[in-house]
Amino acid sequence: MPSHARPSRFRLSTAIFDLLDPIPFGFFVAALIFDIVYAYSPDVLWGKGAAWLISIGLLFAIIPRLINLAHVWFIRSRPAAYVEKIDFWLNLIAIAAAIVNAFVHTRDAYAVIPQGIWLSAFTVVLLSVGKVVLATQKAGFKEFRHE
Template sequence: MNVPVAPGRSAVANAVYSVLNPIPFGFFVAGLVFDIIYARSGTILWAKGAAWLVAMGLVFAIIPRLVNLTQVWITSRRTSTHADHVDFWLNFVAIVAAILNAFVHSRDAYAIIPGGVWLSALTVLLIAIGQVIIAVRFPARREYRHV
């Protein structure tokens, strides 16, 4: 079985990052959907659900971001590419937007509209752009190691 491995990076760290990285994105997308439904319906259940989804997305974003921080800036500085750095900063700004979004969602009723929707959309857009950058960059420099 051939497994792509970035040079100079830990296989365990890559596995942990690969497993946990999509989870926050799913929570943030669901939060955006809930925000849009709340903006259109006015049912408070959707706003509370969006607040929980944003909070859970932030909780699950901690470990992959720490792994990414270590791999990009500390352990494999020489082998990380410009795309890795751009992805790191896009995810960093997205998490800051999600933190602000969590504060916006702590408000009552319609006070979260439109700020909650815009911050949710910004968070999802930034993470998606980072994933596209990594996806476009990664196949060009793929290295295989026989396991």
Template sequence: MTPTGTARRHSGLALALYGLLNPIPPGFFIAAWIFDIIYVYSYNSLWTLAATWLITFGLIISIIPRLINLVHVWVGANLSQTSAPRVDFWLNVLVIILSIFNAFIHSRDAYAVVPQGVIISTLVVLLLCVTNIQLALRVRQTYEG
């Protein structure tokens, strides 16, 4: 609530940018995970190089949606500490932190990426699945409630 007693409105442009850019980084991270799995079976170093670029692009593009989400969750409407947007925010922050470590692992020689790179890529994809399931349940509650 603002000092005048009216609910705070969020910027339409910010919400549009968030809706446009938020689904892109998971695509990059999932593609990097698939490329890591392909590398495990083929040992063609091209796959780890491509995975490195995908992780990097995913991290770069994830900056804007996370900043918008930060303002929306922490400055916006008064939400309880355990609300779905806050859980979504923290899960995405954890995905970004793991992806940063993953980018450093993938910057090594191709043979040094396995198994740590594959394990972290798998953890990132699992966290993305949990985040999207949580988001789907939140949308479902919005429509039912």
């Protein structure tokens, strides 16, 4: 089976990106779970835990997004695919929503509940859609043809 991957001079940055890119998604999903549990629990620990998870997820989102910024917009060795640009913008909007969510989580007690859950869910949905868009490009729908 021939490989359709393009050789890249930027193997180290691609490896770092591939290593660090899934980490923020895990933190944001955990924050969504903590927010949902906090909505049904009187324990403030869940809300504070969600705030920490969002903050750590944002810290881990910085390096992959900077690498993605360089690969998609500044490196001219290969033109960026349209789906890579869509993924970049979806991730950028998700990070902006997570930043707003971090500010929402600085509120006291149950003032976090309605907006915190919606912003956490919005962040997770945007990141998920970005991953699905990239997966459809990588699959190329060639596996689904009958030959």
